[in-house]
Amino acid sequence: MLCKHIKKKYTKKINDKNLLTTLLTTITYICNMKIKRSTLVKNLDAVFSQYIRRKDAINEIAKCVTCGKEDHWSKLQNGHWASRRHYSTRWDERNCNVQCSGCNVFRAGEIYLYTKYLCSKYGDNFPEELYKLSQKTVKFTDADLQDMIQHYKDKLKEFL
Numbered sequence: 063m064l065c066k067h068i069k070k071k072y073t074k075k076i077n078d079k080n081l082l083t084t085l086l087t088t089i090t091y092i093c094n095m096k097i098k099r100s101t102l103v104k105n106l107d108a109v110f111s112q113y114i115r116r117k118d119a120i121n122e123i124a125k126c127v128t129c130g131k132e133d134h135w136s137k138l139q140n141g142h143w144a145s146r147r148h149y150s151t152r153w154d155e156r157n158c159n160v161q162c163s164g165c166n167v168f169r170a171g172e173i174y175l176y177t178k179y180l181c182s183k184y185g186d187n188f189p190e191e192l193y194k195l196s197q198k199t200v201k202f203t204d205a206d207l208q209d210m211i212q213h214y215k216d217k218l219k220e221f222l
């Protein structure tokens with residue numbers, strides 16, 4: 063939509079046809095790149111989330127790490143300890159665990175209980191390590207994202 067809008071705007075204002083063609087090609091390229099990128103992130107989130115919710119499920123039943131509620135994995139969520147905004151830990155399996163919507167959404171991740179859970183699983187120093195890691199800037203290339211999507215797709219096959 064935005065792409066079309068920008069194209070229309072330039073088409074009306076620029077009389078030089080060669081310049082216009084170059085500009086429109088560039089705009090299309092950038093728009094496609096952005097769309098592709100956000101689609102990759104979305105697809106990776108989807109396969110990764112499913113993996114997190116299914117990996118420890120017994121007979122398809124998974125358990126919220128903060129309140130212990132059990133339900134079918136499809137009804138539970140992938141709860142991030144460090145926010146999804148931080149790409150360095152967005153797809154880190156230690157940062158992502160099963161939570162019910164009550165804990166993840168309505169009780170803002172139950173961060174105290176979630177921190178206690180991480181300490182019991184990885185040691186008392188781990189939350190600080192994970193926090194530091196979450197603050198790092200990482201750049202995943204499109205190929206990296208594609209590789210990770212394939213990696214988790216393969217892992218999901220184990221559940222079939």
Ligand SMILES: [Zn+2]
Pocket residue numbers: 126127128129130131161162163164165166
């Ligand atoms: Zn819960």
